Amino acid sequence: MASQRIFQLGLRRMATPGFSKMQPAGRMVQRRLAGNMAAQEKEILVKQRLHRPVSPHISIYRPQITWYASGLNRVTGVILSGSLYLFGIAYLAAPALGWHLETQSMVAAVAAWPAFVKVGLKAFFAFPFFFHSFNGLRHLAWDFGVGFANKTVIRSGWTAVGLTVASALYYTLF
């Protein structure tokens, strides 16, 4: 009954002039031949996956001395080595650029700076240096298989932080 009607409608639709030229809903249709169906579907699937929501991960992980210390170890290492690399490259480039980076000129310049700048810079280098050193000792202990119990890790982590603060303050201020 209805299927007959639809069939007849289909026949009449085919009879209209210009039937083959008409495309339904022009904007969103893709040409789908038997050959490239699988590839097209895979493409759509890949694009869909990119839009799926991602569960929060590092934004919700509980702060712990384990991964904070590990991250800080890397950050302090990059600060110290980065400064060394920058100084080295600047030292080689200085004659060409007209700068004076010999010890004499540097010491003279630093001596002329106000106290809070000197203290600030010393702290800027002391804290990373001591933290990286003490945490490095922790790492070397782990490399010998020592100190892997969770409690030990937490204790050694906070010990390293404490030693860092103490040493850095001492060497910055005295």
Place this chain on the structure above:
Amino acid sequence: MASLLRPSILRPACPSSAASQRMLSTFTSSSVKRTSPFAQQLVRPAFERSTIPQPTRIAAFHATQKMQILPPLPQTIQGTLNDPVPVPEPSPTHGSYHWSFERVISAGLIPLTVAPFAAGSLNPVMDSALCALLVIHSHIGFEACIVDYFPTKRVPLVRKGCTWLLRIATVTLGVALYSFETNDVGITEAITKLWKA
């Protein structure tokens, strides 16, 4: 079912209504005359269209796209699901020897860092050794950062570029520290002087 179709057949020929115009506008070709009898049979009747509610606004799939940390990588499978994971070539030079070398350098840095500042005296050989170990230690550290944050599969050119940039920078640093050591006082003395300035 038939009731859906009959009104459209029985509707008298008339100049195109708003409904039929909207329907016809989805066809890309404009060759069909709007008042042709066949076109009427293809459109829905006006009353039927008005009873269909407007499609509700589709909400965005997730609202916090802008604040995404580390967005997902393109999720494609290389090969088929049945292919085994490729196992990298075992290479002690890049594996266990590299690990041991890294630890030996790190351990060696400890006495070389403590001694000059503790003893208060300067020895150019010790200073040079400290510089060399520092350069190697820094290079290994930066290399670890590059390996961690720039995987070859994701950003092959950035990885390659950064690796070469690091190598050039390390060689430059080596030359710079050699020059500093030779023509100037050396880093332990420089740090001591600057610290007490």
